[in-house]
Amino acid sequence: MKKIDLFMVRSFIGPLILTFFIVLIIFILQFLWMYVDDLAGKGLDPKVLGELLFQFSLTFVPLSLPLAILLASLMTFGNLGEFLELTALKSSGIPLQRIMMPIFIFASLIAIGSFLFADYVLPISTRKARTLLTDIRRMRPELDIQAGTFYNGIDGISIKITDKEPETNRLNGIYIYDHREGIGNTAVIHAEYGYMKVTDDESGLILTLFNGYAYKDIEEKNVPQEKRTYPFRRDRFAEQTMVIELEGFGLNRSGMDIYRSNYAMLNTSDLTFFIDSLSTRFNSRTEVYFTEFSQMRLFTPAQYRNPGFQKEADSTVVWKYHKFNAREAFDTLSYMDKNTAISRALSFAREGTSFMTEKSEALVAEAKNLRKYEAERYKRFTLPLACLVFFFIGAPLGAIIRKGGLGTPAVISVLFFVFYYVISLSGEKFAKEMILSVPLGMLASTIILFPLGIFLTYKATTDAAIMNAETYILFFRKIGTFLTGIKPEKDDEGTDTGT
Numbered sequence: 001m002k003k004i005d006l007f008m009v010r011s012f013i014g015p016l017i018l019t020f021f022i023v024l025i026i027f028i029l030q031f032l033w034m035y036v037d038d039l040a041g042k043g044l045d046p047k048v049l050g051e052l053l054f055q056f057s058l059t060f061v062p063l064s065l066p067l068a069i070l071l072a073s074l075m076t077f078g079n080l081g082e083f084l085e086l087t088a089l090k091s092s093g094i095p096l097q098r099i100m101m102p103i104f105i106f107a108s109l110i111a112i113g114s115f116l117f118a119d120y121v122l123p124i125s126t127r128k129a130r131t132l133l134t135d136i137r138r139m140r141p142e143l144d145i146q147a148g149t150f151y152n153g154i155d156g157i158s159i160k161i162t163d164k165e166p167e168t169n170r171l172n173g174i175y176i177y178d179h180r181e182g183i184g185n186t187a188v189i190h191a192e193y194g195y196m197k198v199t200d201d202e203s204g205l206i207l208t209l210f211n212g213y214a215y216k217d218i219e220e221k222n223v224p225q226e227k228r229t230y231p232f233r234r235d236r237f238a239e240q241t242m243v244i245e246l247e248g249f250g251l252n253r254s255g256m257d258i259y260r261s262n263y264a265m266l267n268t269s270d271l272t273f274f275i276d277s278l279s280t281r282f283n284s285r286t287e288v289y290f291t292e293f294s295q296m297r298l299f300t301p302a303q304y305r306n307p308g309f310q311k312e313a314d315s316t317v318v319w320k321y322h323k324f325n326a327r328e329a330f331d332t333l334s335y336m337d338k339n340t341a342i343s344r345a346l347s348f349a350r351e352g353t354s355f356m357t358e359k360s361e362a363l364v365a366e367a368k369n370l371r372k373y374e375a376e377r378y379k380r381f382t383l384p385l386a387c388l389v390f391f392f393i394g395a396p397l398g399a400i401i402r403k404g405g406l407g408t409p410a411v412i413s414v415l416f417f418v419f420y421y422v423i424s425l426s427g428e429k430f431a432k433e434m435i436l437s438v439p440l441g442m443l444a445s446t447i448i449l450f451p452l453g454i455f456l457t458y459k460a461t462t463d464a465a466i467m468n469a470e471t472y473i474l475f476f477r478k479i480g481t482f483l484t485g486i487k488p489e490k491d492d493e494g495t496d497t498g499t
Helices: 002-034 046-059 061-082 085-091 096-138 268-298 326-331 335-401 407-432 438-442 444-461 469-484
Strands: 150-154 157-165 170-178 187-198 204-217 232-245 309-311 317-319
Touching: 002 046, 002 061, 002 096, 046 061, 046 096, 061 085, 061 096, 061 335, 061 407, 085 096, 096 335, 096 444, 170 204, 187 232, 268 335, 335 407, 335 438, 335 444, 407 438, 407 444, 438 444
Parallel strands: none
Antiparallel strands: 150 157, 157 170, 170 187, 187 204, 204 232, 309 317
16 A cells, blocks of 8 residues: 555656646736736846745745645546546555545645745745835836826926937937926926937936027025016027936835734734734724713713712712603703704714714724734635645546546636635635625635535545536436426437437
8 A cells, every 4th residue: 555655646746846836837927917017117137036036936835735736636636547547446445535545645744834834934925025026116217208298207307308219219309397406497498309318327317408498597586576577597509418317216125124014924923913912902992982982972971961970978979860851851941042952962963973983984994904814814724724625626526537637637727726716805805894704704715615525525436427428418308307297219229319
C-alpha cells in the first residue's frame, strides 16, 4: 500500500505545481489589467516593478491553492481513469476512498500550510504591496501633454497646446500660465510653436519657444483702489528658453505604518484584539446614546420636570407614578399657551428624531466596520477549508468523467471556481452589510459545495454513470411516460425506441 500511496502522491504533485503556477500567473495578469493605468507612464525601475509583482503574487497564493487543488485532482483521477489504472486498483479490492486517502492527507497539509501562510505571510506581503502601489500612484506622471487640454502636472504651471507633431516633437499654439507667485494669472506666455524636453537628470523641463509674447501684470503697491490703473508688461520675442524645475516626479517610499490597522493586513491574533476593542467601544457608545436619548430626548430634562419622587432617610430616590390626563391638562391652557405647548412638543420631537437618525447612522457605520474585521478573521479559515472542499469535488469528478489532460478538467474547474467565487463574494458582502450573520455569510460557499463533494464521492464509489447522456435521456423518458401515460414502443430486442 505504501507504493500505491507514493504513486498517488507523485501523480498529484506534478499537476498541482503546474496548475498552481498557471492560476497564479492568471491572477497576476488580472492585477496588471486592473492597475495598468496606475503603472503606465511612470518610468518605473524594473526592480520596483518586480518587487510589486512579487508582493502581489504572494497575496494571490491563498486564493490560487483551492483552484489548483481542484484542477490537479481532476487531472490526476481523470488520467488514472482514462488509462484504466483506477479500474485496476478497484479490481484489486482497493476502494476509491482508500485511493483518495494519501492525496487527501497531502491536501490537508496544504490547507494547514495555506492557513499559516495567510496568517503570518499574507498580512506582511499585503501591507508591502499596498504601500508600494500607493507610492507609485502618488508618483508624478511623465510629461505627456495632449492637444486641446490643460496639463497641470507641474506645480504652479498650466500648459495648453493646440496641436502636436509626434514625428518632430513640435508643439504648436503654446499657452503657458504661471501661477508660482500665488496671486492668480499674472503671467501668461503665448508662442506660435516650440519644443520641449526633460533634462538628463529629470530635474528640469526645458521649453524652447518661438515667435510669441509674454504678458505680466505689474503689481501696484501703496495705491488706493480707486486710483489703480492696472498696468502690465508685454514682451515680444523671436526665441525664448524657459527652464522649469520639476519636483515630485520620483518614487518616494513610505513606511508600512499607513496600513497597520487595516483589517486585511492583520493576523488572527491582531484581528481578535481589534474585534474585542471595537465590540467594547460599540457597546459602550450604544449605552451612552440610549441613556442620553432616554434622559434628555425622550423625557423632559430634570430642571423642567415636576418632581414626582420622595427622598427616603438613606437619600435614595423613590419614584411615584401618578395618573396624568394630558388632554385635560391641555384643555386648561389658554390659546397662546396651547400654541406654545404644541410648538415645543414638535420641537422636541424633531430634535429626538434628528438625534436618533444621527446616532443610528453612526452606530450602523461602526457595526459595519466591526463586521469587516470579523469577516476577515473567518476568511483566514474559509480559504484553507476550500482546499479540502475542492478536493472532494475534483477527485470523484475526475474518477467519473475519466478524462485527463488540461482541456476538460480546466473547463470544469473554472466553472466550479466561478460558482464558488460568486457565492463567496456574495456571502461576504451580505455579511459586511449585516444582511446575513458573519459565520453564515463567510461559510455559504462551503455549506453549498461540501454536500456536492460528498454526493460526487458517493456516486464515484458506486460507479454511477452521472456523466452518461443516456442516463438522463431515460430519466426524462420516464417522466414523460408518467405525465402522458403513453409507454414508449420497444423493438424486437426489447429496447425502447423513444416513439
